[in-house]
Amino acid sequence: MLEILVSLFVMSIALLGIANLQLAGLRFAQDNTYRTQAILLALDMSQRILANQAATGVVGGSNSYHLNATAANLTSTNPLDCRTVACATASALANYDVAVWRMMIADRIPNGTGEIEGEDGLNYTITVYWWDRAAEAGTELVEEQVSVTIPTL
Numbered sequence: 001m002l003e004i005l006v007s008l009f010v011m012s013i014a015l016l017g018i019a020n021l022q023l024a025g026l027r028f029a030q031d032n033t034y035r036t037q038a039i040l041l042a043l044d045m046s047q048r049i050l051a052n053q054a055a056t057g058v059v060g061g062s063n064s065y066h067l068n069a070t071a072a073n074l075t076s077t078n079p080l081d082c083r084t085v086a087c088a089t090a091s092a093l094a095n096y097d098v099a100v101w102r103m104m105i106a107d108r109i110p111n112g113t114g115e116i117e118g119e120d121g122l123n124y125t126i127t128v129y130w131w132d133r134a135a136e137a138g139t140e141l142v143e144e145q146v147s148v149t150i151p152t153l
Contacts, residue, residue, distance in 0.1 A: 031132055037108045038128035041101065042147070045116065045126045048097040054090035057121015064094035066118035125149050 049056060055064040087093040098116065105112040109130045118124035127147045 034109050034112075034130055034132070038112070038130065041105055041108065041114065042126045042128050044104070045097070045101050045114070046124070048101070049116075049124055049126075052090055052093050052097065055094035056124075057118070063118065063121035064091040065098065065116050065124060066121065123149060 049065050057063045082093055082096040087096060102114055105114045105128060109128070112128060112130040115127045115129070116124055117127070125147050126149075
């Protein structure tokens with residue numbers, strides 16, 4: 001009888017360890033999904049900037065991606081939609097690009113935000129921030145980022 005109780009105790013400890021490993025694997029898989037989405041979203045914005053170089057710091061450009069990045073917001077109550085109405089300027093398209101990009105971040109990464117920096121208008125750093133799960137239970141969440149720097153031609 002005692003051997004059965006000891007074997008049940010050892011088996012329960014082993015099953016708890018296996019369950020903990022399974023939970024850790026699920027947590028790491030979710031974190032990697034967010035990281036992959038952040039990289040893809042940063043690359044998406046880099047392609048948008050390269051496609052609309054008139055809104056960058058090239059000769060005659062407006063540097064709209066950097067200057068208007070915080071002002072551009074696409075909401076359901078006040079949509080700026082270049083798909084239904086042609087954007088008249090490169091700056092309007094840049095505002096639309098940033099607004100759509102921010103909506104994609106919000107849809108794909110919980111509590112995610114994005115930032116575009118470009119001091120000279122020719123090099124941009126695109127950063128996506130989100131709250132990652134802490135490695136140890138009981139600690140605070142940590143902020144992580146993915147950055148892509150693009151030299152425009």
